[in-house]
Amino acid sequence: MANDFVWFELVTTDTKAAGDFYKAVVGWSSEMSSGPAGPYTIFKAGEIPVGGMLEMQGVPPGWLGYVGVDDVDAYAKKVEAAGGVVHKPPQDIPDVGRFAVVADPQGAMFIVFKGSLSEAPPRPAPMSPGSLGWSELHAADWEKAFAFYASLFGWVKYDAMPMGEMGVYQTFGGPDGAFGGMFSNHQPAPGPYWLYYFGVEGVDSAIERVKTQGGEVLMGPIEVPGGAFAVNAKDPQGGLFAFLGPRG
Incomplete structure:
Protein backbone atom coordinates (compact mmCIF):
# COMPACT_ATOMS: atom_id res chain seq x y z
CA MET A 1 0.00 0.00 0.00
CA SER A 116 9.50 -1.78 10.07
CA LEU A 117 7.45 -4.83 9.05
CA SER A 118 8.37 -6.47 5.77
CA GLU A 119 4.72 -6.57 4.68
CA ALA A 120 1.82 -4.24 5.37
CA PRO A 121 -0.45 -5.19 8.29
CA PRO A 122 -4.07 -6.20 7.56
CA ARG A 123 -6.69 -3.54 6.94
CA PRO A 124 -10.44 -3.68 7.59
CA ALA A 125 -12.68 -4.29 4.59
CA PRO A 126 -13.40 -1.00 2.76
CA MET A 127 -16.40 0.85 4.19
CA SER A 128 -16.78 -1.63 7.06
CA PRO A 129 -17.56 -0.14 10.50
CA GLY A 130 -14.45 1.43 12.01
CA SER A 131 -12.47 1.41 8.77
CA LEU A 132 -11.10 4.47 7.07
CA GLY A 133 -13.61 5.30 4.37
CA TRP A 134 -12.15 8.33 2.57
CA SER A 135 -9.42 10.98 2.83
CA GLU A 136 -10.43 14.50 1.83
CA LEU A 137 -8.23 17.55 1.32
CA HIS A 138 -9.76 20.96 2.04
CA ALA A 139 -7.30 23.00 -0.02
CA ALA A 140 -6.90 26.69 -0.71
CA ASP A 141 -6.38 25.79 -4.39
CA TRP A 142 -7.05 22.13 -5.16
CA GLU A 143 -5.44 22.18 -8.61
CA LYS A 144 -2.09 23.37 -7.24
CA ALA A 145 -2.46 20.92 -4.34
CA PHE A 146 -3.13 18.03 -6.71
CA ALA A 147 -0.03 18.89 -8.73
CA PHE A 148 2.03 18.72 -5.52
CA TYR A 149 0.66 15.34 -4.41
CA ALA A 150 0.71 13.85 -7.91
CA SER A 151 4.39 14.72 -8.30
CA LEU A 152 5.14 13.45 -4.78
CA PHE A 153 3.12 10.22 -4.65
CA GLY A 154 2.05 9.51 -8.22
CA TRP A 155 -1.64 9.97 -7.36
CA VAL A 156 -3.96 10.18 -10.37
CA LYS A 157 -7.32 11.83 -10.97
CA TYR A 158 -10.55 9.86 -11.05
CA ASP A 159 -14.06 11.40 -11.21
CA ALA A 160 -14.54 15.18 -11.09
CA MET A 161 -17.90 16.18 -9.63
CA PRO A 162 -19.29 19.70 -10.11
CA MET A 163 -20.49 21.33 -6.85
CA GLY A 164 -22.06 24.49 -8.28
CA GLU A 165 -20.64 27.65 -6.74
CA MET A 166 -18.15 25.58 -4.72
CA GLY A 167 -16.41 24.49 -7.92
CA VAL A 168 -15.22 20.95 -8.60
CA TYR A 169 -14.76 18.02 -6.25
CA GLN A 170 -11.86 16.01 -7.67
CA THR A 171 -11.42 12.40 -6.60
CA PHE A 172 -7.94 10.88 -6.68
CA GLY A 173 -6.09 7.71 -5.80
CA GLY A 174 -3.52 5.16 -6.86
CA PRO A 175 -3.57 2.63 -9.69
CA ASP A 176 -6.14 0.46 -7.88
CA GLY A 177 -8.79 3.16 -7.57
CA ALA A 178 -9.83 6.32 -5.77
CA PHE A 179 -9.34 6.66 -2.02
CA GLY A 180 -9.89 10.39 -1.55
CA GLY A 181 -11.10 13.71 -2.87
CA MET A 182 -10.06 17.34 -2.82
CA PHE A 183 -11.65 20.70 -3.47
CA SER A 184 -10.96 24.40 -2.94
CA ASN A 185 -12.49 25.24 0.42
CA HIS A 186 -12.48 29.02 0.68
CA GLN A 187 -13.16 28.91 4.41
CA PRO A 188 -10.87 26.13 5.68
CA ALA A 189 -10.44 26.74 9.39
CA PRO A 190 -7.81 27.35 10.61
CA GLY A 191 -6.25 26.77 7.17
CA PRO A 192 -6.07 23.98 4.58
CA TYR A 193 -6.40 20.55 6.22
CA TRP A 194 -7.04 16.87 5.62
CA LEU A 195 -10.37 15.43 6.80
CA TYR A 196 -10.73 11.68 7.37
CA TYR A 197 -13.96 9.68 7.06
CA PHE A 198 -14.54 6.59 9.19
CA GLY A 199 -17.06 3.85 8.41
CA VAL A 200 -20.08 3.39 10.69
CA GLU A 201 -22.93 0.85 10.68
CA GLY A 202 -25.56 3.58 10.31
CA VAL A 203 -25.15 7.34 10.08
CA ASP A 204 -28.43 8.30 11.79
CA SER A 205 -27.60 6.46 15.00
CA ALA A 206 -23.99 7.74 14.80
CA ILE A 207 -25.31 11.33 14.58
CA GLU A 208 -27.28 10.77 17.79
CA ARG A 209 -24.18 9.38 19.50
CA VAL A 210 -22.13 12.42 18.42
CA LYS A 211 -24.71 14.69 20.06
CA THR A 212 -25.15 12.68 23.27
CA GLN A 213 -21.36 12.35 23.66
CA GLY A 214 -20.80 16.12 23.47
CA GLY A 215 -19.69 16.47 19.86
CA GLU A 216 -21.19 18.61 17.11
CA VAL A 217 -22.59 17.71 13.69
CA LEU A 218 -21.36 20.30 11.16
CA MET A 219 -22.86 19.00 7.91
CA GLY A 220 -24.95 16.12 6.62
CA PRO A 221 -26.07 13.48 6.14
CA ILE A 222 -25.37 13.98 2.42
CA GLU A 223 -25.70 11.15 -0.09
CA VAL A 224 -22.41 10.42 -1.86
CA PRO A 225 -21.72 8.32 -4.98
CA GLY A 226 -22.14 4.64 -4.23
CA GLY A 227 -25.21 5.14 -2.06
CA ALA A 228 -23.54 5.88 1.27
CA PHE A 229 -24.25 8.99 3.35
CA ALA A 230 -21.53 11.28 4.74
CA VAL A 231 -21.50 13.48 7.83
CA ASN A 232 -18.91 16.07 8.93
CA ALA A 233 -18.53 16.50 12.68
CA LYS A 234 -16.39 17.87 15.48
CA ASP A 235 -15.34 15.99 18.62
CA PRO A 236 -15.72 17.57 22.10
CA GLN A 237 -12.08 18.74 22.09
CA GLY A 238 -12.49 20.44 18.69
CA GLY A 239 -10.99 17.80 16.37
CA LEU A 240 -12.65 17.62 12.95
CA PHE A 241 -13.61 14.23 11.56
CA ALA A 242 -16.25 12.66 9.32
CA PHE A 243 -18.07 9.38 8.99
CA LEU A 244 -20.01 7.56 6.33
CA GLY A 245 -22.25 4.56 5.91
CA PRO A 246 -25.86 3.63 5.20
CA ARG A 247 -28.78 5.43 6.81
CA GLY A 248 -30.17 4.03 10.04
Missing part, protein backbone atom coordinates in the same frame (compact mmCIF):
# COMPACT_ATOMS: atom_id res chain seq x y z
CA ALA A 2 2.84 2.38 -0.74
CA ASN A 3 1.76 5.98 -1.32
CA ASP A 4 -1.68 5.35 0.22
CA PHE A 5 -2.90 6.29 3.70
CA VAL A 6 -1.89 3.51 6.11
CA TRP A 7 -2.56 4.94 9.61
CA PHE A 8 -4.44 7.76 11.34
CA GLU A 9 -3.53 9.58 14.50
CA LEU A 10 -5.52 11.87 16.73
CA VAL A 11 -3.55 14.52 18.59
CA THR A 12 -5.78 15.83 21.37
CA THR A 13 -5.76 17.67 24.68
CA ASP A 14 -7.73 14.98 26.58
CA THR A 15 -7.14 11.37 25.50
CA LYS A 16 -9.52 9.90 28.09
CA ALA A 17 -12.51 11.99 26.94
CA ALA A 18 -11.62 11.72 23.24
CA GLY A 19 -11.13 7.96 23.48
CA ASP A 20 -14.54 7.51 25.11
CA PHE A 21 -16.11 9.69 22.40
CA TYR A 22 -14.67 7.85 19.39
CA LYS A 23 -15.26 4.41 20.86
CA ALA A 24 -18.93 5.34 21.38
CA VAL A 25 -19.41 7.05 18.00
CA VAL A 26 -17.33 4.91 15.61
CA GLY A 27 -17.41 1.64 17.56
CA TRP A 28 -13.67 1.15 17.98
CA SER A 29 -12.06 -0.67 20.87
CA SER A 30 -8.75 0.57 22.27
CA GLU A 31 -5.60 -0.65 23.96
CA MET A 32 -2.72 1.21 25.56
CA SER A 33 0.78 1.27 24.13
CA SER A 34 3.70 3.67 24.34
CA GLY A 35 5.28 5.94 21.77
CA PRO A 36 8.18 8.39 21.54
CA ALA A 37 6.02 11.12 23.14
CA GLY A 38 4.66 8.98 26.01
CA PRO A 39 1.47 6.92 26.42
CA TYR A 40 -0.16 6.00 23.12
CA THR A 41 -3.69 4.69 22.55
CA ILE A 42 -4.32 2.29 19.66
CA PHE A 43 -7.81 2.22 18.15
CA LYS A 44 -8.97 -1.09 16.66
CA ALA A 45 -11.77 -2.06 14.30
CA GLY A 46 -12.53 -5.57 15.50
CA GLU A 47 -9.05 -7.03 15.98
CA ILE A 48 -7.34 -4.80 13.40
CA PRO A 49 -5.43 -1.68 14.56
CA VAL A 50 -6.48 1.32 12.44
CA GLY A 51 -5.26 4.41 14.26
CA GLY A 52 -3.69 5.93 17.33
CA MET A 53 -4.06 8.79 19.76
CA LEU A 54 -1.70 10.83 21.87
CA GLU A 55 -2.14 13.73 24.25
CA MET A 56 -0.46 17.02 23.47
CA GLN A 57 -1.23 20.36 25.08
CA GLY A 58 -0.89 23.66 23.24
CA VAL A 59 -1.75 22.39 19.75
CA PRO A 60 -5.22 22.38 18.16
CA PRO A 61 -6.74 18.86 18.35
CA GLY A 62 -6.97 17.08 15.03
CA TRP A 63 -6.33 13.97 12.97
CA LEU A 64 -3.16 13.32 10.97
CA GLY A 65 -2.92 10.78 8.17
CA TYR A 66 0.17 8.65 7.57
CA VAL A 67 1.09 8.01 3.93
CA GLY A 68 3.18 4.88 3.43
CA VAL A 69 6.44 5.47 1.54
CA ASP A 70 9.57 3.44 0.83
CA ASP A 71 12.08 6.06 2.07
CA VAL A 72 11.01 8.66 4.64
CA ASP A 73 14.18 10.77 4.37
CA ALA A 74 13.94 10.97 0.59
CA TYR A 75 10.27 11.96 0.74
CA ALA A 76 10.92 14.64 3.37
CA LYS A 77 13.47 16.17 0.97
CA LYS A 78 10.98 15.92 -1.91
CA VAL A 79 8.33 17.74 0.16
CA GLU A 80 10.73 20.63 0.84
CA ALA A 81 11.93 20.75 -2.77
CA ALA A 82 8.31 21.04 -3.94
CA GLY A 83 7.58 23.98 -1.61
CA GLY A 84 6.24 22.11 1.42
CA VAL A 85 7.50 22.21 5.00
CA VAL A 86 9.08 19.58 7.26
CA HIS A 87 7.66 20.21 10.75
CA LYS A 88 9.39 17.25 12.40
CA PRO A 89 12.42 15.77 10.64
CA PRO A 90 12.65 12.01 10.07
CA GLN A 91 12.99 9.96 13.23
CA ASP A 92 12.57 6.33 14.28
CA ILE A 93 9.90 4.79 16.49
CA PRO A 94 11.60 1.68 17.89
CA ASP A 95 10.10 -1.57 16.50
CA VAL A 96 7.44 0.42 14.60
CA GLY A 97 9.03 2.42 11.78
CA ARG A 98 10.33 5.80 10.70
CA PHE A 99 8.27 8.95 10.16
CA ALA A 100 8.39 12.68 9.43
CA VAL A 101 5.66 15.30 9.99
CA VAL A 102 5.31 17.49 6.90
CA ALA A 103 2.90 19.94 5.26
CA ASP A 104 2.02 20.67 1.66
CA PRO A 105 2.77 24.15 0.22
CA GLN A 106 -0.69 25.38 1.31
CA GLY A 107 -0.17 24.23 4.91
CA ALA A 108 -2.16 20.96 5.19
CA MET A 109 -0.20 18.62 7.45
CA PHE A 110 0.36 14.87 7.01
CA ILE A 111 2.97 12.26 7.91
CA VAL A 112 5.23 10.19 5.66
CA PHE A 113 5.89 6.78 7.19
CA LYS A 114 7.76 3.54 6.53
CA GLY A 115 6.88 0.63 8.78
Whole structure:
Protein backbone atom coordinates (compact mmCIF):
# COMPACT_ATOMS: atom_id res chain seq x y z
CA MET A 1 0.00 0.00 0.00
CA ALA A 2 2.84 2.38 -0.74
CA ASN A 3 1.76 5.98 -1.32
CA ASP A 4 -1.68 5.35 0.22
CA PHE A 5 -2.90 6.29 3.70
CA VAL A 6 -1.89 3.51 6.11
CA TRP A 7 -2.56 4.94 9.61
CA PHE A 8 -4.44 7.76 11.34
CA GLU A 9 -3.53 9.58 14.50
CA LEU A 10 -5.52 11.87 16.73
CA VAL A 11 -3.55 14.52 18.59
CA THR A 12 -5.78 15.83 21.37
CA THR A 13 -5.76 17.67 24.68
CA ASP A 14 -7.73 14.98 26.58
CA THR A 15 -7.14 11.37 25.50
CA LYS A 16 -9.52 9.90 28.09
CA ALA A 17 -12.51 11.99 26.94
CA ALA A 18 -11.62 11.72 23.24
CA GLY A 19 -11.13 7.96 23.48
CA ASP A 20 -14.54 7.51 25.11
CA PHE A 21 -16.11 9.69 22.40
CA TYR A 22 -14.67 7.85 19.39
CA LYS A 23 -15.26 4.41 20.86
CA ALA A 24 -18.93 5.34 21.38
CA VAL A 25 -19.41 7.05 18.00
CA VAL A 26 -17.33 4.91 15.61
CA GLY A 27 -17.41 1.64 17.56
CA TRP A 28 -13.67 1.15 17.98
CA SER A 29 -12.06 -0.67 20.87
CA SER A 30 -8.75 0.57 22.27
CA GLU A 31 -5.60 -0.65 23.96
CA MET A 32 -2.72 1.21 25.56
CA SER A 33 0.78 1.27 24.13
CA SER A 34 3.70 3.67 24.34
CA GLY A 35 5.28 5.94 21.77
CA PRO A 36 8.18 8.39 21.54
CA ALA A 37 6.02 11.12 23.14
CA GLY A 38 4.66 8.98 26.01
CA PRO A 39 1.47 6.92 26.42
CA TYR A 40 -0.16 6.00 23.12
CA THR A 41 -3.69 4.69 22.55
CA ILE A 42 -4.32 2.29 19.66
CA PHE A 43 -7.81 2.22 18.15
CA LYS A 44 -8.97 -1.09 16.66
CA ALA A 45 -11.77 -2.06 14.30
CA GLY A 46 -12.53 -5.57 15.50
CA GLU A 47 -9.05 -7.03 15.98
CA ILE A 48 -7.34 -4.80 13.40
CA PRO A 49 -5.43 -1.68 14.56
CA VAL A 50 -6.48 1.32 12.44
CA GLY A 51 -5.26 4.41 14.26
CA GLY A 52 -3.69 5.93 17.33
CA MET A 53 -4.06 8.79 19.76
CA LEU A 54 -1.70 10.83 21.87
CA GLU A 55 -2.14 13.73 24.25
CA MET A 56 -0.46 17.02 23.47
CA GLN A 57 -1.23 20.36 25.08
CA GLY A 58 -0.89 23.66 23.24
CA VAL A 59 -1.75 22.39 19.75
CA PRO A 60 -5.22 22.38 18.16
CA PRO A 61 -6.74 18.86 18.35
CA GLY A 62 -6.97 17.08 15.03
CA TRP A 63 -6.33 13.97 12.97
CA LEU A 64 -3.16 13.32 10.97
CA GLY A 65 -2.92 10.78 8.17
CA TYR A 66 0.17 8.65 7.57
CA VAL A 67 1.09 8.01 3.93
CA GLY A 68 3.18 4.88 3.43
CA VAL A 69 6.44 5.47 1.54
CA ASP A 70 9.57 3.44 0.83
CA ASP A 71 12.08 6.06 2.07
CA VAL A 72 11.01 8.66 4.64
CA ASP A 73 14.18 10.77 4.37
CA ALA A 74 13.94 10.97 0.59
CA TYR A 75 10.27 11.96 0.74
CA ALA A 76 10.92 14.64 3.37
CA LYS A 77 13.47 16.17 0.97
CA LYS A 78 10.98 15.92 -1.91
CA VAL A 79 8.33 17.74 0.16
CA GLU A 80 10.73 20.63 0.84
CA ALA A 81 11.93 20.75 -2.77
CA ALA A 82 8.31 21.04 -3.94
CA GLY A 83 7.58 23.98 -1.61
CA GLY A 84 6.24 22.11 1.42
CA VAL A 85 7.50 22.21 5.00
CA VAL A 86 9.08 19.58 7.26
CA HIS A 87 7.66 20.21 10.75
CA LYS A 88 9.39 17.25 12.40
CA PRO A 89 12.42 15.77 10.64
CA PRO A 90 12.65 12.01 10.07
CA GLN A 91 12.99 9.96 13.23
CA ASP A 92 12.57 6.33 14.28
CA ILE A 93 9.90 4.79 16.49
CA PRO A 94 11.60 1.68 17.89
CA ASP A 95 10.10 -1.57 16.50
CA VAL A 96 7.44 0.42 14.60
CA GLY A 97 9.03 2.42 11.78
CA ARG A 98 10.33 5.80 10.70
CA PHE A 99 8.27 8.95 10.16
CA ALA A 100 8.39 12.68 9.43
CA VAL A 101 5.66 15.30 9.99
CA VAL A 102 5.31 17.49 6.90
CA ALA A 103 2.90 19.94 5.26
CA ASP A 104 2.02 20.67 1.66
CA PRO A 105 2.77 24.15 0.22
CA GLN A 106 -0.69 25.38 1.31
CA GLY A 107 -0.17 24.23 4.91
CA ALA A 108 -2.16 20.96 5.19
CA MET A 109 -0.20 18.62 7.45
CA PHE A 110 0.36 14.87 7.01
CA ILE A 111 2.97 12.26 7.91
CA VAL A 112 5.23 10.19 5.66
CA PHE A 113 5.89 6.78 7.19
CA LYS A 114 7.76 3.54 6.53
CA GLY A 115 6.88 0.63 8.78
CA SER A 116 9.50 -1.78 10.07
CA LEU A 117 7.45 -4.83 9.05
CA SER A 118 8.37 -6.47 5.77
CA GLU A 119 4.72 -6.57 4.68
CA ALA A 120 1.82 -4.24 5.37
CA PRO A 121 -0.45 -5.19 8.29
CA PRO A 122 -4.07 -6.20 7.56
CA ARG A 123 -6.69 -3.54 6.94
CA PRO A 124 -10.44 -3.68 7.59
CA ALA A 125 -12.68 -4.29 4.59
CA PRO A 126 -13.40 -1.00 2.76
CA MET A 127 -16.40 0.85 4.19
CA SER A 128 -16.78 -1.63 7.06
CA PRO A 129 -17.56 -0.14 10.50
CA GLY A 130 -14.45 1.43 12.01
CA SER A 131 -12.47 1.41 8.77
CA LEU A 132 -11.10 4.47 7.07
CA GLY A 133 -13.61 5.30 4.37
CA TRP A 134 -12.15 8.33 2.57
CA SER A 135 -9.42 10.98 2.83
CA GLU A 136 -10.43 14.50 1.83
CA LEU A 137 -8.23 17.55 1.32
CA HIS A 138 -9.76 20.96 2.04
CA ALA A 139 -7.30 23.00 -0.02
CA ALA A 140 -6.90 26.69 -0.71
CA ASP A 141 -6.38 25.79 -4.39
CA TRP A 142 -7.05 22.13 -5.16
CA GLU A 143 -5.44 22.18 -8.61
CA LYS A 144 -2.09 23.37 -7.24
CA ALA A 145 -2.46 20.92 -4.34
CA PHE A 146 -3.13 18.03 -6.71
CA ALA A 147 -0.03 18.89 -8.73
CA PHE A 148 2.03 18.72 -5.52
CA TYR A 149 0.66 15.34 -4.41
CA ALA A 150 0.71 13.85 -7.91
CA SER A 151 4.39 14.72 -8.30
CA LEU A 152 5.14 13.45 -4.78
CA PHE A 153 3.12 10.22 -4.65
CA GLY A 154 2.05 9.51 -8.22
CA TRP A 155 -1.64 9.97 -7.36
CA VAL A 156 -3.96 10.18 -10.37
CA LYS A 157 -7.32 11.83 -10.97
CA TYR A 158 -10.55 9.86 -11.05
CA ASP A 159 -14.06 11.40 -11.21
CA ALA A 160 -14.54 15.18 -11.09
CA MET A 161 -17.90 16.18 -9.63
CA PRO A 162 -19.29 19.70 -10.11
CA MET A 163 -20.49 21.33 -6.85
CA GLY A 164 -22.06 24.49 -8.28
CA GLU A 165 -20.64 27.65 -6.74
CA MET A 166 -18.15 25.58 -4.72
CA GLY A 167 -16.41 24.49 -7.92
CA VAL A 168 -15.22 20.95 -8.60
CA TYR A 169 -14.76 18.02 -6.25
CA GLN A 170 -11.86 16.01 -7.67
CA THR A 171 -11.42 12.40 -6.60
CA PHE A 172 -7.94 10.88 -6.68
CA GLY A 173 -6.09 7.71 -5.80
CA GLY A 174 -3.52 5.16 -6.86
CA PRO A 175 -3.57 2.63 -9.69
CA ASP A 176 -6.14 0.46 -7.88
CA GLY A 177 -8.79 3.16 -7.57
CA ALA A 178 -9.83 6.32 -5.77
CA PHE A 179 -9.34 6.66 -2.02
CA GLY A 180 -9.89 10.39 -1.55
CA GLY A 181 -11.10 13.71 -2.87
CA MET A 182 -10.06 17.34 -2.82
CA PHE A 183 -11.65 20.70 -3.47
CA SER A 184 -10.96 24.40 -2.94
CA ASN A 185 -12.49 25.24 0.42
CA HIS A 186 -12.48 29.02 0.68
CA GLN A 187 -13.16 28.91 4.41
CA PRO A 188 -10.87 26.13 5.68
CA ALA A 189 -10.44 26.74 9.39
CA PRO A 190 -7.81 27.35 10.61
CA GLY A 191 -6.25 26.77 7.17
CA PRO A 192 -6.07 23.98 4.58
CA TYR A 193 -6.40 20.55 6.22
CA TRP A 194 -7.04 16.87 5.62
CA LEU A 195 -10.37 15.43 6.80
CA TYR A 196 -10.73 11.68 7.37
CA TYR A 197 -13.96 9.68 7.06
CA PHE A 198 -14.54 6.59 9.19
CA GLY A 199 -17.06 3.85 8.41
CA VAL A 200 -20.08 3.39 10.69
CA GLU A 201 -22.93 0.85 10.68
CA GLY A 202 -25.56 3.58 10.31
CA VAL A 203 -25.15 7.34 10.08
CA ASP A 204 -28.43 8.30 11.79
CA SER A 205 -27.60 6.46 15.00
CA ALA A 206 -23.99 7.74 14.80
CA ILE A 207 -25.31 11.33 14.58
CA GLU A 208 -27.28 10.77 17.79
CA ARG A 209 -24.18 9.38 19.50
CA VAL A 210 -22.13 12.42 18.42
CA LYS A 211 -24.71 14.69 20.06
CA THR A 212 -25.15 12.68 23.27
CA GLN A 213 -21.36 12.35 23.66
CA GLY A 214 -20.80 16.12 23.47
CA GLY A 215 -19.69 16.47 19.86
CA GLU A 216 -21.19 18.61 17.11
CA VAL A 217 -22.59 17.71 13.69
CA LEU A 218 -21.36 20.30 11.16
CA MET A 219 -22.86 19.00 7.91
CA GLY A 220 -24.95 16.12 6.62
CA PRO A 221 -26.07 13.48 6.14
CA ILE A 222 -25.37 13.98 2.42
CA GLU A 223 -25.70 11.15 -0.09
CA VAL A 224 -22.41 10.42 -1.86
CA PRO A 225 -21.72 8.32 -4.98
CA GLY A 226 -22.14 4.64 -4.23
CA GLY A 227 -25.21 5.14 -2.06
CA ALA A 228 -23.54 5.88 1.27
CA PHE A 229 -24.25 8.99 3.35
CA ALA A 230 -21.53 11.28 4.74
CA VAL A 231 -21.50 13.48 7.83
CA ASN A 232 -18.91 16.07 8.93
CA ALA A 233 -18.53 16.50 12.68
CA LYS A 234 -16.39 17.87 15.48
CA ASP A 235 -15.34 15.99 18.62
CA PRO A 236 -15.72 17.57 22.10
CA GLN A 237 -12.08 18.74 22.09
CA GLY A 238 -12.49 20.44 18.69
CA GLY A 239 -10.99 17.80 16.37
CA LEU A 240 -12.65 17.62 12.95
CA PHE A 241 -13.61 14.23 11.56
CA ALA A 242 -16.25 12.66 9.32
CA PHE A 243 -18.07 9.38 8.99
CA LEU A 244 -20.01 7.56 6.33
CA GLY A 245 -22.25 4.56 5.91
CA PRO A 246 -25.86 3.63 5.20
CA ARG A 247 -28.78 5.43 6.81
CA GLY A 248 -30.17 4.03 10.04
